[in-house]
Amino acid sequence: MEISYQSLIEGKPHQIDLAGKKVCVARIGEEVFAVSDLCTHADAMLSEGEITDHKIECWLHGAEFDLRTGAALTPPAVAPLETFSVTRNGDVVTISQKTEESGK
Numbered sequence: 001m002e003i004s005y006q007s008l009i010e011g012k013p014h015q016i017d018l019a020g021k022k023v024c025v026a027r028i029g030e031e032v033f034a035v036s037d038l039c040t041h042a043d044a045m046l047s048e049g050e051i052t053d054h055k056i057e058c059w060l061h062g063a064e065f066d067l068r069t070g071a072a073l074t075p076p077a078v079a080p081l082e083t084f085s086v087t088r089n090g091d092v093v094t095i096s097q098k099t100e101e102s103g104k
Contacts, residue, residue, distance in 0.1 A: 005091045008032060013056060015047035018095055023084055025095060026051055026067050033067040034084035034095045041077035 001018050008014055008027035015037050016023050022037035024047045035056070037047050044060035051057075055064045055073060063077030070081035085096045 001095050003093050003095070005032070005088060005093050008093070011051050013047040013049060013051060015045065016095065018084065018097070022047075023095060024056065025086075025093075026056065028054055028067065032086045032088060032093050034086050035065065035067060035070050036082040039063060039065075039077060040072060040079035040081060046081075 001016055003016060008025060010027045014025045016025055023034050024037040025032060025034045037045050039046055039058040039060065041058065041063050042060050044058050046056050046058055049057045049059045054067050056067055057064045061076050063075065064073040065071065065081050066073055070083040072078050072080055083098065085098050087094045
């Protein structure tokens with residue numbers, strides 16, 4: 001899926017639909033990250049949460065995740081988020097599923 005880099009407001013999560021999966025996309029500085037939008041602890045959309053540095057906080061119970069790796073950083077979440085490949089070419093950001101062979 002392609003989206004405009006300019007449409008991403010820095011520090012504000014944005015939800016997209018990638019082949020039926022809800023994905024949370026976030027712009028931090030010049031970097032763009034994409035993780036599963038569903039908190040691994042409870043049925044809550046992370047795109048409704050807050051971003052601080054490279055962390056996103058679930059609005060429902062306060063669990064934090066690393067946007068770079070998907071790792072759960074604070075309880076009550078313990079399972080990591082799925083992460084997605086992000087490439088940028090000028091103003092075009094492409095989000096895609098990672099391949100198992102390359103991990104990208």
